[in-house]
Amino acid sequence: MNNLEQYIRNNKAEFDNKEPRDKVWTRVEKDLDMGKADYGWLWKAAVVVLLAVSSYLIWERQDPAINNAVASEFYLDAQFVETELYYTQLITQKRLMVIGYDLEDTELKQGFGIDLASLDTIYQELKQEFINTNNEVVLDALINNLQVRMELLNQQLMILETIEKHNDEKTNETQYL
Numbered sequence: 001m002n003n004l005e006q007y008i009r010n011n012k013a014e015f016d017n018k019e020p021r022d023k024v025w026t027r028v029e030k031d032l033d034m035g036k037a038d039y040g041w042l043w044k045a046a047v048v049v050l051l052a053v054s055s056y057l058i059w060e061r062q063d064p065a066i067n068n069a070v071a072s073e074f075y076l077d078a079q080f081v082e083t084e085l086y087y088t089q090l091i092t093q094k095r096l097m098v099i100g101y102d103l104e105d106t107e108l109k110q111g112f113g114i115d116l117a118s119l120d121t122i123y124q125e126l127k128q129e130f131i132n133t134n135n136e137v138v139l140d141a142l143i144n145n146l147q148v149r150m151e152l153l154n155q156q157l158m159i160l161e162t163i164e165k166h167n168d169e170k171t172n173e174t175q176y177l
Contacts, residue, residue: 119148
């Protein structure tokens with residue numbers, strides 16, 4: 001320990017009784033208050049802007065299927081909405097069945113997807129045209145499109161069942177050899 005440190009320790013009580021004048025503390029408090037800015041209004045404005053932008057983005061990026069369903073409710077007749085719901089449920093079930101097959105032939109898999117995607121696109125265009133024109137010919141084309149998709153999925157399932165049956169027969173033959 002050096003002499004200065006020893007002196008401070010020995011005379012600590014004498015140093016502790018000295019306090020700055022009230023004028024000094026008042027000035028320090030004033031300087032601290034000036035450094036504080038009231039950002040409460042800024043945070044509130046930022047939250048409002050964030051909510052507005054988020055709401056807009058959510059609204060803008062809504063699922064087109066939801067928009068079409070809403071449009072169907074308002075612009076399409078009840079019988080077509082019921083028919084569309086029936087076919088779309090069946091189509092979804094069939095698609096899930098097709099997906100359930102483990103396809104090793106990627107060309108076949110891609111072909112299945114391309115055909116359905118093409119029909120889906122045509123269907124969306126027809127539906128929009130029907131909403132705009134309310135034409136019976138377009139309504140018939142919509143229903144026909146749904147039926148064609150069902151038939152296509154049924155054919156795809158038959159092909160997959162045939163392939164699976166053929167593969168099972170090959171497996172059984174190789175087991176007995």
